[in-house]
Amino acid sequence: MLEKICFPHLGLQTIDKEHKEIIFFLHQLKGNDNPLKIVRTFVNYFQQHCDHEEELMRELNYPWANYIAHKAEHQKMRDFFALTMSHPEGTDDQKLQDAIEETRSSLIKHINEWDAKLAGWIGLI
Numbered sequence: 867m868l869e870k871i872c873f874p875h876l877g878l879q880t881i882d883k884e885h886k887e888i889i890f891f892l893h894q895l896k897g898n899d900n901p902l903k904i905v906r907t908f909v910n911y912f913q914q915h916c917d918h919e920e921e922l923m924r925e926l927n928y929p930w931a932n933y934i935a936h937k938a939e940h941q942k943m944r945d946f947f948a949l950t951m952s953h954p955e956g957t958d959d960q961k962l963q964d965a966i967e968e969t970r971s972s973l974i975k976h977i978n979e980w981d982a983k984l985a986g987w988i989g990l991i
């Protein structure tokens with residue numbers, strides 16, 4: 867049975883679509899016997915998504931301190947993913963499964979805290 871993919875919706879069409887894709891990549895990693903390609907795609911896609919959000923913040927003149935703090939959070943997450951998901955050895959490996967779960971929860975946390983704050987601010991302008 868297909869597992870339902872849950873993620874927070876912010877009401878920003880493009881950003882929500884990208885979040886859904888990112889969570890979907892993680893979903894695909896579970897039970898996949900050759901996860902390396904997906905990990906690479908995930909890391910690249912996540913990078914593009916961060917660039918996209920940062921571009922949006924600059925375009926909309928998001929308050930500078932918030933922009934810098936949000937950008938720093940993106941960097942922390944990229945470093946974290948690079949560390950935890952750089953050498954997956956197979957889906958039987960408990961380490962990979964743990965990394966996927968940790969990645970998923972840190973992503974959801976980031977969306978709920980940082981991206982929701984951005985979406986709330988956009989809703990006011």
Ligand SMILES: [Fe+2]
Pocket residue numbers: 885915919977981
């Ligand atoms: Fe995001």
Ligand SMILES: [Fe+2]
Pocket residue numbers: 919936940976980981
């Ligand atoms: Fe973000």
